[in-house]
Amino acid sequence: MSVHDTLPRTTTTPHPPTWMLRGLRPVSRWLLRRRYDVRVHGSERVPATGPVIFAANHVGVIDGPLLAIFAPRPVHALTKIEMFAGRMGGFLRHSGQIPLDRYATDPRAVKLALRVLRDGGAVGIFPEGHRGAGELERFHRGAAYLALVTGAPIVPVSMIGTREPGGHTGSIPPRRARLELVFAAPYSLDPTPWPRRRDHVEQASLELRERMLHDLREALAATGRSLPGPLPAGEQLPDPSGGVTGTTT
Incomplete structure (x- = not known):
């Protein structure tokens, strides 16, 4: 029996496109590094093959x-x-990103993510469900569910510097800002x-969540950085229900 026959079945679920995702990564890295000081830490910790x-x-x-x-x-990545x-939307679909309805059960998004993992690929997920302080106060079940279904290891990632303190919800960092991605050891x-x-x-x-909080604290200490704090008053984004921790205020 194929792994795709295991419940929930993904035998008829197509794998998201990969050609644009793979083809554009080198030039995209070059372009972003012309604007920002992007630093990647711990990439050697990421499994080179198999689902992640x-x-x-x-x-x-x-x-x-x-x-x-x-990465x-x-x-x-599961994307709202x-x-x-x-x-x-056309660009995101052709680059293999997975549309996710955050306000309703979305079996198609789940099956697309499972298809990628069962085929030995990598899925990205933001358990907080929306942008904010980045302190994991609100935490959803998706990452753990995908891991329980597939056995894929979870690599926690700390995003640092991608919004300035006091920055608005849609703001991007200023030119030459230092952006850091810290990859922690896999968690199974x-x-x-x-x-x-x-x-x-x-x-x-x-x-x-406890593991990711530990890794986040270590990443901040190792880089000497801090998180930007909450969004400005009145800009808190809608908070999808279903988290395993309380709603942020």
């Missing part, structure tokens, strides 16, 4: 592109469906067969 889940904190609007471009492996409108959860209980996924998510 990159789970990152979410600070600024450029976090997703930075992860897709500078050691091409990343199919609102970003897939107009020309940007034992794969769990169908059916997977909600309380089991929740407990695994809480354990992953």
Whole structure:
């Protein structure tokens, strides 16, 4: 039996496109480094082959592109469906990013992510569900669920410098700003067969959050950096329900 026959089945789910994602990464890195001082730490910790889940904190609007471009492996990131409108939507789809409805159960997004992992690829996810302080106060179940289904290791990623202190929700860092991506050691959860209980996924998510908080503190200490703090008053983004921790205020 194929791994794609395992519940939830992905036998008929197409793999997201990869040609643009792979082809544009080198030139995209070159272009971004002309504007920013991008530093990547811990890339040697990322498994070179096999499925992997990159789970990152979410600070600024450029976090997703930075992860897709500078991760050691091409990343199919779960991206809010609102970003897939107009020309940007066509680009995101052709570059293999996965549209996600954050406000409803989205089985297609789940199956697309599982397809990538079951084919030995890399998926990116931001467990906070939206941009903010990046301190993992709100934490969702998606990363742990994908790991429990596939057995793929989770690599925590700390995004640092992608929004200035006091920066607005859609702001990008000024020219020559130092942007840092810190990849921590992989974290593994034992794969769990169908059916997977909600309380089991929740407990695994809480354990992953503690691991990511530890790695985030180490990344900040090692780089001598700090997070930008919350978004300005009145700019807090809608908070999807379903997190395993309380809603931020």
